[in-house]
Amino acid sequence: MHPCLNVDEILRLIACELVASGAKGTTVTLACCCKSFEEPVLDALWGTQDQLTPLLKCFPRDAWEEGDEGFVSLPAAFILLALNCLVRKAFKRIPTKVEWAHSRKYARRMRKIMVDASKDSVTSDTLQVLQLRTVNSPWFSGLRAFHCKESTKAFIPFIPSFLSPKTSEINIGFAGTSPTVAVATLISKIPTICRDLVSAVLCPLPKDPVITEAVSEMVLACNRDTLQVFRVDSPLTEEAREVVYQLPRLSSLRAIIQGPTSLPTVTLPNLTSIDVEYDNGLNWLQGFRGATLEKLESVIFRTEANDIGDFLGAFKSVALTTSIKNTLSQFGFGTSRSWNPSYSSLLLFNQLEKIEIQFSCKGGCSSKIDDNIIVSLGQAMPKLEILCLGRTPCAAPTGITVNGLVALACHCPRLSILRIHFQVASLVEAATSATTPLPSGEPVVRLEDCALTKLEVGKTPIPARSGLTVAHILLHIFPRLLNIKYTNQDWKTVEETIQDFRRIGGFIHRTSKAHLLHI
Numbered sequence: 430m431h432p433c434l435n436v437d438e439i440l441r442l443i444a445c446e447l448v449a450s451g452a453k454g455t456t457v458t459l460a461c462c463c464k465s466f467e468e469p470v471l472d473a474l475w476g477t478q479d480q481l482t483p484l485l486k487c488f489p490r491d492a493w494e495e496g497d498e499g500f501v502s503l504p505a506a507f508i509l510l511a512l513n514c515l516v517r518k519a520f521k522r523i524p525t526k527v528e529w530a531h532s533r534k535y536a537r538r539m540r541k542i543m544v545d546a547s548k549d550s551v552t553s554d555t556l557q558v559l560q561l562r563t564v565n566s567p568w569f570s571g572l573r574a575f576h577c578k579e580s581t582k583a584f585i586p587f588i589p590s591f592l593s594p595k596t597s598e599i600n601i602g603f604a605g606t607s608p609t610v611a612v613a614t615l616i617s618k619i620p621t622i623c624r625d626l627v628s629a630v631l632c633p634l635p636k637d638p639v640i641t642e643a644v645s646e647m648v649l650a651c652n653r654d655t656l657q658v659f660r661v662d663s664p665l666t667e668e669a670r671e672v673v674y675q676l677p678r679l680s681s682l683r684a685i686i687q688g689p690t691s692l693p694t695v696t697l698p699n700l701t702s703i704d705v706e707y708d709n710g711l712n713w714l715q716g717f718r719g720a721t722l723e724k725l726e727s728v729i730f731r732t733e734a735n736d737i738g739d740f741l742g743a744f745k746s747v748a749l750t751t752s753i754k755n756t757l758s759q760f761g762f763g764t765s766r767s768w769n770p771s772y773s774s775l776l777l778f779n780q781l782e783k784i785e786i787q788f789s790c791k792g793g794c795s796s797k798i799d800d801n802i803i804v805s806l807g808q809a810m811p812k813l814e815i816l817c818l819g820r821t822p823c824a825a826p827t828g829i830t831v832n833g834l835v836a837l838a839c840h841c842p843r844l845s846i847l848r849i850h851f852q853v854a855s856l857v858e859a860a861t862s863a864t865t866p867l868p869s870g871e872p873v874v875r876l877e878d879c880a881l882t883k884l885e886v887g888k889t890p891i892p893a894r895s896g897l898t899v900a901h902i903l904l905h906i907f908p909r910l911l912n913i914k915y916t917n918q919d920w921k922t923v924e925e926t927i928q929d930f931r932r933i934g935g936f937i938h939r940t941s942k943a944h945l946l947h948i
Contacts, residue, residue, distance in 0.1 A: 440465060440466060440469040441469040441472065441473070443466075443469070444456060444466065444469040444470045444472070444473040445473045447470075447473070448470075448473040448474060456470050456473065456474065457470065457474070471535070471538055472538050475535050475538040475539055476538060476539065476540045476541065477539075477540065477541045477542075477543070478539055478541075478542050478543070479542075479543045479544060479545075480544060481544070484532060484535060484536055484539075485555065487531060487532040487534075487535055488524050488528055488531075488532060489524075489528060491521065491522070492521055492522055492524050492528065533568070533570075536568055536569050536570075537569070537570045537571050538571065539569050539571065539572055540571060540572065540573045540574065541572070541573060541574040541575075541576070541598075542569070542572065542574070542575055542576065542577075542591060543576040543577075544576070544577050544578070545577075545578040545579055546577055546578065546579050546580045546581045546584035546604075547578070547579035547581055547604065548579075553583050553584075553587075556584075556587040556590070557587075559587075559590060560587055560590045567592070567593035567594075568590055568591070569591055569592075569593060570593050570595070571593070571595060572591065572592070572593050572595060572596050573595060573596060573597055573598060574596070574597070574598035574599075574600075574628075575588075575591050575592060575596055575598070575599050575600070575601075576598075576600040576601075577600070577601045577602065578602045579602055579603075579604050580601055580602060580603050580604060580607065581604050581607070582604070582606065582607060582608055582611065585603075585607065585608075585611045585612060585615055586611065586615075588601065588615055589615065589618050589622060592619070592622045592623055593622070593623075594622065594623065594624055594625075596622070596623045597623065597625055597626055597627040597628065597655070598626075598627060598628040599619065599623065599626065599628065599629050599630065599631070600628070600630040601630070601631050602632065602633065603631075603632075603633060603634060603635070605633075607635060609635045609637045609639050609640060610639065612634065612635055612640060612643075613637075613639045613640055613642070613643035614643075616631065616640070616643040616644055616647050617643050617646060617647065619647055620647050620650035620651050621650070624652060625652045625655045626651050626652065626655060626656055627655055627656065627657050627658065628656075628657060628658035629647070629651070629656065629658065629659055629660070629661060630658065630660045630661070631644070631660075631661045631662060631663075632660060632661065632662030632683070633662050634661070634662040634663050636663075640663050641663055641664050641665065641666065642666070644661050644663040644665065644669070645665050645666040645668065645669035646669075648665065648669040648672055648673055649668065649669060649672060653672065653676055653677070654677065654678065655678065656676055656678065656679060657678050657679060657680045657681070657699075658679075658680060658681040659673060659676070659679060659681070659682055659683070660681060660682070660683035660704070661683060662683065662685060663685055664685045664686065664687045664690070665685075670690075670692065670693060671693050674692060674693050674694070674695045674696070674697065674716070675693070675696050675697075676697065677698070677699070678699055679697050679699060679700055680699050680700060680701045680702070680724075681700075681701065681702045681703075682697070682700060682702070682703045682704070683703075683704040683705075683706075684703065684704070684705045684706070685706050685707075686705060686706065686707040686708070686713045687707075687708055687709075688708070688709055688710075689709065689710050689712055690712075690713050691712060691713065691715070691716065692713050692715070692716025692717070693716060694716065694719075694720070695716050695717050695720035695721070695722070696720065696721045697720070697721065697722060698721050698722075698723050698724070699724055700722055700724060700725050701724050701725060701726045701727065702725075702726060702727035702728070702729075702759075703725065703727070703728055703729070704728075704729040704731075705728075705729070705730050705731070706730075706731040706732065707730070707731075707732050707734070708732065708733065708734055709734050710734075711738070711740065711743045714743055714744065714747050715747070717747050717751065718747050718750045718751075719750045719751065720750075720751050721751075722751050722752065722753050722756075723752055723756070724756060725751075725753045725756055725757060726756055726757060726758045726759060727757075727758065727759035727760075727761075728753075728757065728759070728760055728761070729759075729760075729761035729762070729763070730744075730761065730762045730763070731762075731763045731764070732763075732764050733764060733765060733766065734764075734766075735766070737764060737766065737768050739771055739774075740762065740770070741762075741770050741771050741772070741774035741775060742771055742774045744774065745774040745775075745777055748777065748778075749777070754777050754778055754780075755780065756780065757778050757780060757781060758780055758781060758782045758783065758812075759781070759782060759783040759784075760775065760778065760781055760783070760784050760785075760786075761783075761784075761785045761786070762785075762786045762787065763785075763786075763787040764787060764788055764789070765787075765789050766788065766789055767788060767789055767790070767791070767792065767793070767795035768788040768789075768795060769795055769796075769797045770786055770788070772798070772802050772805075772806060772818075773802070773805065775806070775809075776805060776806070776809040778810070779809050779810055779811075779812075780810075780812060781810045781812065781813060782812050782813060782814045782815070782843075783813075783814060783815040783816075784806075784810075784813065784815070784816050784817070784818070785815065785817040786817070786818050786819070787817075787819065787820050788819055788820065789820060790819065790820070790822075790823035790825070793825075794823050794825035794827055794850070795819075796818065796819050796822075796823075796825075796827060796828060796850040798818055798819075798828055798829060798849060798850055799828070799829060799833070800829050800830055800832045800833040800836070803829045803833040803836060803837060803849075804832075804833065804836045804840075807836045807837050807839070807840030807841050808836075808840050810841065811840060811841060811842075811843075812841075812843060813841040813843065813844055814841075814843045814844060814845050814846070814880075815844075815845065815846045816837070816841075816844060816846070816847050816848070816849065817846065817847075817848035817849075817885070818848065818849050818850070819848065819849070819850060821848075821885070821887035821888065821916065822848065822849070822850045822851075822885070822886055822887035822888060822889045823850070823887065823888050823889075824888040824889070824890055824917070825850070826852055826853075826854065826890050827850055827852065828849060828850030828851040828852055829849065829850070829851045829852070830851070830852050830855035831855045831856050831858075831859045831902065831906075832855075833851065834851060834856075834906050834907075835906055838881070838906050838907060841880075842880055843880050844880050844881050845880050845881055845882050845883065846881075846882070846883045846885075847881060847883070847884050847885070848884075848885035848887075850889070851886075851889065853889060853890065853891045853892065853895075853899055854892055856898070856899050856902040856903070857892050857895045857898055857899065857902075859902060860898045860901065860902055861898075880907075880909060881907040881909060881910055882909055882910060882911040882912065883910075883911065883912045883913075883914065884903070884907070884910060884912070884913050884914070885913075885914040885915075886913055886914065886915045886917070886920055887914070887915065887916050887917070888915075888916050888917045889915075889917060889920075890917065890919075891917065891919045891920060891923070893919075896919070896920075896921075896922030896923045896926060897922065897926055899923050900922070900923045900924075900926035900927050900930070901926075903923070903927070904927065904930060910927055911927070911931065912924070913927065
């Protein structure tokens, strides 16, 4: 064997690459043929699992059976376990010590488990057997990350059996019918099992004071020097808030703020992203005034408050007292209510790459965006890559004109996704009022030389029989345009024309801003 293959790191790299490429059969054959590959291959194969059935298949066939639909359901039997009691289980017989040791050989290799409790085929009876066998030592002793979607009422009590002192990453989602007491009990156990949590993601959670108390106690019991991600869908007590907003290594935070809550002075030097959901008033924003936020890059705010007011203005006022105007690259705001934001407050943040502001047009269009606003945004934010203003554009013939679209194309060359209210009629008018031919002598460029690929138009109205014209103008403004997301079927012709153009490998003349405004 080549001397390089005596290096464990190289063997593990080869094994991981083979597994990642989907060549699991080849990987197993390699391990069977060469003893040196056995351990690296087993670690690679078992390192990440999305269900428990493969582990149960490590037991002999006569200990369990697999039904026609792949469910682990067996003739019930009463079996005697170490707790010296009779329990009804979904095993045909008690696995021997040798069989348990054999299964642990694989279980200890698991580093990450990702399960969907609502779809997993393992029965509660089977989980009870595993739970009773983990009384003295963790079943997954090397587990680093546990991810679970849709934790059901039946599955929640067994989650602690998956965890160990080495588990540092937890991401658990709860079904809408999850019992409050069971969820609170689980949360209270997490810091006692996982002493050095790095990432805690628990959402959605039931809205209940019992959950608030459990989550707050978890915060107080966690190792404050290791916690880096805290995204928990629950408000906190005042004592827990004091801790969370002072965590030295915290990089990602989700905060739920209820009522007229005041925040402590915020000192989070390593925070890069924050997601805040609030229900009333803006007093909590004052907690960020003068805050230490040297690395903050992404902020998202959500609310269903009746009166949103000038949130952007209030945010700008606080931001001016911090350094985030120089670091912020993503800004998001979501509400299902009508709202007319003051976009000029965002002009301060010239490093923004993504802006997504959602509001509703239900009951009448609430978008007040016009060419002046969009030109100002484009000039202030040359790095913009994603711009989504409003939810799905409504059927009101309002918004920016061809001038605004051209301004975005000229000032934001990286823009790749655009959702905005705009007036399609202005594109048609620009085409029909053309007085000059395409400029000659300018270079012809391929489509991939320009940025925008996706345009979301929703219900935006389009003049009858103008699909080809609109497609023509859009391709001149955004030569790389690939997809149009629409709910108004009149846009089908536009998208088909663009797709046909792409299919034949078309070329677009690079035109100046002045020419685009007169085509």
